Amino acid sequence: MAKPAGVINIRNLSVKCGRCGQYQVLSAFAPLDEEWNVYTFECDWPPCDEDREASQTLVEIPADLDEFANRDPKWGGGKKHAGAQQRAESDAQEDGDESEGENGGLVTLGSG
Numbered sequence: 001m002a003k004p005a006g007v008i009n010i011r012n013l014s015v016k017c018g019r020c021g022q023y024q025v026l027s028a029f030a031p032l033d034e035e036w037n038v039y040t041f042e043c044d045w046p047p048c049d050e051d052r053e054a055s056q057t058l059v060e061i062p063a064d065l066d067e068f069a070n071r072d073p074k075w076g077g078g079k080k081h082a083g084a085q086q087r088a089e090s091d092a093q094e095d096g097d098e099s100e101g102e103n104g105g106l107v108t109l110g111s112g
Contacts, residue, residue, distance in 0.1 A: 007067040010039050017043035037066050
């Protein structure tokens with residue numbers, strides 16, 4: 001099955017750290033607004049792993065071209081496929097914070 005022309009799949013991008021030159025890992029997704037999605041890449045190599053915020057790269061993609069986010073209309077930012085909903089509920093119970101909505105906020109990818 002051919003992919004539609006004019007789409008962006010974030011999984012096909014490589015992002016290098018400007019501090020150490022190593023490749024960064026995709027760590028988070030969040031809808032920026034109705035028209036844009038933002039993906040966060042982080043460097044997990046020393047010395048950058050000690051100051052992750054300083055070594056983060058944010059990539060903004062138009063929502064209508066975002067193949068990764070649009071692959072499943074019920075995806076919800078990884079909650080269905082990556083188990084993020086269960087992790088978020090587990091973390092909320094541990095932290096005592098249940099204020100994050102199902103469709104809002106930052107979704108962390110991976111095992112963090």
